[in-house]
Amino acid sequence: MERDILTTLAQIRHPFLIRLHHAFQSADQLFLVLDYHRGGDMATQLAKFHTFSPERCRLYAAEILLGLQELHSLGILYRDLKPENILLAADGHIVLTDFGLSRQFPSAENMDDKRTRTFCGTAEYLAPEILRSEPYTYAVDFWSLGTILYEMVEGTPPFYETAHAEMYRRIMEDDLEFTPAFDPITRDFIKGLLRKPSSQRLGTGPNGPTLIRSHPYFAGLDWSDVYHKRIRPEYVPQLRSETDLSNFDRDFLVMTPRLSPVSNPDIYSDAVQEVFQGYSYINDSSNFTYSLISGDDNDEDDDDDIIRLDGDRRRSVGIYSDDYSGSDIRPDDFHPGSRDDEGFSTVTPPHHHPYPQTLF
Template sequence: MKSENSLALSRSKSKVLRTTQSYQPYHKATIEDYDLIKVLGKGCMGKVFLSRERHSNKLYALKAISKEWVVFRHEVEHTKTERDILASISTISHPFLIRLREAYQDINQLFLVLDYYPGGDIATQLAKWHKFDDARCLFYATEIILGIEELHRLGIVYRDLKPENILIGRDGHIVLTDFGLSKQFRPNWQKTNTFCGTAEYLAPEIIRGEEYSYPVDWWSLGTLLYEMMTGVTPYWDSDQNKMYRRVLEDKLAFPEDMMFEAMDLLRGLLQRDPTLRLGCGPSGTMEIRGHMYFEYVNWDDVYHKRTRPTYIPTIDHETDLQNFDDTFVSMTPKLSIPKQDLDSGVQQYFIGYSFSERLPTRSPSSSQFRSELSRRSITSSLAGIPSHGSRSSITLPGFEREDYEYNDVIFSGISCSNTIQTIPSDDISEYELDQHHHYSKRHTMMLGDNNMKYSSSSVLDRRGNYTSVFPT
């Protein structure tokens, strides 16, 4: 009997031992888990690195965000929104939306671990090819549409669809990325009136300062498709004020060689009245899917990536970065050093930031992750068109538009009218390239009813045109 009891106890211990060996507790990620290989991009608040996770040996895009700059620029809520939307998207694993694997932090930095796409972005390809052929435009359009459709289903208005935010995978398929300007509605059908986005892709209702919702993304899609088909956005002008007026007033024109089906699609997407815009009727996205431009598209095949890409990026080896901007790739891959230690009062803003796809999703509550910093605002007018020294005004929240950098001074603002057209060859050293492929140079301007002085910069965009920006 004793022997049998001993045997039973031994078996019990063996079972416990096997159970213990098979259980792998969750390892909380830290920056020490990743080797930084190269810089893929740089913004005013941080950098994006090509990184390798030491445990799995897999490559990821690691976005490091400076807490110091997040707080200094009143971007806590903005940062929270990006993390929350990425977490929401990652739980569904959509084929055309970038996936967040981890979010964590240390005393100075916030980190987002994202899937790495070695084919670069659509902007880089447009710079190389100027425009795409019909088959390539159709291919990208179908995948972008399904990505936007899913964002809208989740109650998210994207607000920043542009070539720079469409990444290309090794297999030629794309994903949408960068949800820093996105807004998630709860409940799903609400409106907002925040003036934000990238100037060339702004819908008329945003420019007019009206309330808006999901239809602005379909306008941006129309603008993007027009650019891919022709090499330029439909209402482009080197003066942004004139470009805004063109968006509101000019007749849509097409090249003589554009297909009729494409022209009809663009007319529908670039309808100034959002209630009449294609994709905004009772049938929603099915209006776009059912358009004759997509007559021969099998949407189920698109979703499951059974459609063959018309372009496959050249990638010679695992860490080949030929599809990325040399300006960033040549930088030393290291984290920014904060100017001062952050106190516990600042750290409380980031409680609940962590996320892992291996754990149940938990979004930080607004009380946990609320910025008590007041947002500064500036005013602008002319039916919502930014201008210098205007009297009637609308408020532009402080985290809107793009970020610009000049040495150690950071700017965030809305683009204004052009100030210069060329960089003198002997003056190029005074300009610095930022993450949006802009060169910037600092100056000051007087604007608003009270002639308050704001730091500003003249910005060269990827088409070689200049605008001024001012901070909010």
């Protein structure tokens, strides 16, 4: 499922969704070659700064929203939106990654009619309907967005408890509470995203995309500018090289790179191998190639060393849109603003006061 989702996304090359270059396999390993984004992830940024400014929160929320709406338009339910899965690119814009828990429905038609029941996700960002084991749909992703925006403003998720059982109870039963860190417009927006009845949640329903992007929280924002990354991010990572690792948590950097261990090669029967027919993929729009041949270059017969690319080779059709993809709001006519000499938007956000530092 993850491979199929990534190949779907590779064909559209959305600015806020990770891009797959290659998928291939050996006799007992599966490989995905993805973009490397040097800015680290949002979880590391929250650990470093604790909270973000109103302008930073708003731009991140807008970019995440466009990524989610693109996924939903393709019939993809994300299910694991969390700070660890929100990367920062070298230019400071966000990229959503990790679709290992995602579900792709056969068709994107009648989006709110597509439902599943699998209990999965990350504890702090689970929607009430998942915890109640009810059938759920794309509304769970908007709940996760509301939880993350709350965390960006306050420094902690809204219903957080160290004991998962108590946190789950709070998600399902407790009222949403706000500190003075939240201005009225931000409070109203988050309340809309964190409505416990999923049918009432902001972003859902036939007019959901229009209503959520028209919320006063995004007033003055040109959605075409957001999509084309013409709004200068407040934070841009300081990078020393193409392979700079300084923006990643040290816990990851000290880990030894290794392939997943193969406990018993005998389990990879012909029937198991058939499941992965068609797994291999080459993105024709990728601008790099590399050898899939391992072993001694002096071997007379390299056939045994080649990682084979058998099966269906689905290729990217190389779609590059000059307009905001799938927009039902005319971006250039909605809250138009001016731009500076470098082409960045100069629209002033509706929030001007600094948030007080949250103390624990």
